[in-house]
Amino acid sequence: MLGRDLILLFLLSWPFLILIVMATHLNIPEKRHHKVQHGQCSYTFLLPEIDNCHSPPSDYQVSNSLQRDAPAQVDHHWPISRIQELENIMENNTQWLLKVRNQTNRLEIQLQENSISTNKLEKALLLQSQDISNLREKNSFLENKVLQMEENHQDGIKAIRAEKLHVDDLLSKQSELIGVLRDQLSEAMLNNSMLQRQQAFIMETVTQLTNLVSQYNHIPVIPKEEQLSFPDCAETYKAGLTSSGVYTLYFPNSTESIKAFCDMDTSGGGWTVIQHRKDGSVDFHQNWKEYKEGFGSPNGEYWLGNEFVHQLTSQGSYILRIQLQDWDGNEAYSLYDAFSLGSEGNNYSLNVRGYSGTAGRTSSFAPTGTAFSTKDVDNDGCSCKCAQYATGGWWFDACGPSNLNGIYYKSGSGPPKYNSIKWHYWKGPSHGMKSVSMLIRPVDY
Numbered sequence: 001m002l003g004r005d006l007i008l009l010f011l012l013s014w015p016f017l018i019l020i021v022m023a024t025h026l027n028i029p030e031k032r033h034h035k036v037q038h039g040q041c042s043y044t045f046l047l048p049e050i051d052n053c054h055s056p057p058s059d060y061q062v063s064n065s066l067q068r069d070a071p072a073q074v075d076h077h078w079p080i081s082r083i084q085e086l087e088n089i090m091e092n093n094t095q096w097l098l099k100v101r102n103q104t105n106r107l108e109i110q111l112q113e114n115s116i117s118t119n120k121l122e123k124a125l126l127l128q129s130q131d132i133s134n135l136r137e138k139n140s141f142l143e144n145k146v147l148q149m150e151e152n153h154q155d156g157i158k159a160i161r162a163e164k165l166h167v168d169d170l171l172s173k174q175s176e177l178i179g180v181l182r183d184q185l186s187e188a189m190l191n192n193s194m195l196q197r198q199q200a201f202i203m204e205t206v207t208q209l210t211n212l213v214s215q216y217n218h219i220p221v222i223p224k225e226e227q228l229s230f231p232d233c234a235e236t237y238k239a240g241l242t243s244s245g246v247y248t249l250y251f252p253n254s255t256e257s258i259k260a261f262c263d264m265d266t267s268g269g270g271w272t273v274i275q276h277r278k279d280g281s282v283d284f285h286q287n288w289k290e291y292k293e294g295f296g297s298p299n300g301e302y303w304l305g306n307e308f309v310h311q312l313t314s315q316g317s318y319i320l321r322i323q324l325q326d327w328d329g330n331e332a333y334s335l336y337d338a339f340s341l342g343s344e345g346n347n348y349s350l351n352v353r354g355y356s357g358t359a360g361r362t363s364s365f366a367p368t369g370t371a372f373s374t375k376d377v378d379n380d381g382c383s384c385k386c387a388q389y390a391t392g393g394w395w396f397d398a399c400g401p402s403n404l405n406g407i408y409y410k411s412g413s414g415p416p417k418y419n420s421i422k423w424h425y426w427k428g429p430s431h432g433m434k435s436v437s438m439l440i441r442p443v444d445y
């Protein structure tokens with residue numbers, strides 16, 4: 001703002017300066033002085049005295065309109081060269097004045113630009129102030145929130161302290177309870193030892209009484225085993241044990257026993273299971289001794305034993321039922337009206353008659369008289385060893401259309417296998433089975 005004032009002052013003072021210059025160049029002998037005070041500055045004006053001016057010559061033509069229009073009393077005796085010089089000076093001054101005016105204009109433009117940038121800065125300042133105000137508001141909000149959270153935190157701590165006090169209280173109560181329980185326990189232990197002593201006393205009394213009874217009454221005590229000694233599952237069933245399961249059977253005229261599975265459900269029950277396959281869990285490629293005495297588990301897969309079957313079927317007439325199931329869930333059976341095995345000396349040879357059933361129109365069994373063979377005892381009608389070729393122990397002819405003790409393949413699909421479980425006239429040469437059972441029962445059951 002100070003710059004602008006200076007410029008204005010400068011502009012105002014110029015016309016007077018020109019007048020001063022003109023007065024100097026006119027060389028006016030006597031002058032009038034005018035002084036003007038403006039603030040700290042003072043301006044002095046020197047003006048020519050009209051009375052002392054000479055009139056120009058009569059033929060003089062002025063180029064200056066100001067002079068031309070001037071009053072007629074003007075002195076006309078100035079030389080032309082002097083007027084020319086004055087005009088030149090005037091011209092120079094005018095040009096100088098123009099330059100100054102241009103400079104002034106430029107300064108004004110600059111001033112305007114400065115003003116614009118100042119406005120911009122002011123606006124920016126305003127925006128910054130607004131931002132600061134916003135931030136202050138935000139800060140205040142956050143401070144409030146922090147205060148609120150602190151209050152909440154305090155509440156939480158109070159709740160936890162209360163809970164801790166509660167837990168401490170419970171703990172002390174539990175400790176008291178444990179003390180009471182300990183007391184009760186020691187009391188109970190005392191009682192227990194007293195009871196044990198009483199029990200021992202009672203047992204002693206019972207023993208004494210038993211001794212007295214056996215001494216004076218002489219009543220024979222029959223063992224439970226003898227009461228339930230049956231030679232087969234048919235007798236077991238008749239004795240009232242009608243649930244399928246594992247039972248102890250006794251060799252005829254012997255105290256020697258064997259565990260067997262009794263099928264009390266199939267076709268009237270009373271069946272003694274002499275062979276069973278169902279999952280391939282037992283290896284049936286066994287030798288002569290195992291087939292003679294039996295192997296496997298009566299609860300799962302097993303072979304009851306040739307010796308027991310021989311003895312049992314020598315004592316009475318038995319029928320044989322062969323129960324089959326293939327991998328498609330189809331079931332079939334083969335029934336023989338007469339079945340027995342020869343002695344070991346006769347190679348447990350097969351004796352079957354009277355075939356019927358659904359597992360093929362023709363019996364798949366080897367003919368009567370066929371001896372039993374195992375991998376270590378070859379009694380078959382083949383120059384080969386069927387028990388090794390077809391695996392398992394069986395009544396191989398040469399080698400015959402059946403082998404229920406072959407390898408248990410866990411699927412009926414795939415190419416035929418000669419060593420699989422086989423019952424030829426039901427499912428072809430070597431079609432594996434899912435489940436196989438051989439059951440015997442007295443003819444007169």
Ligand SMILES: [Ca+2]
Nearest residue numbers: 382383384385
């Ligand atoms: Ca042979």
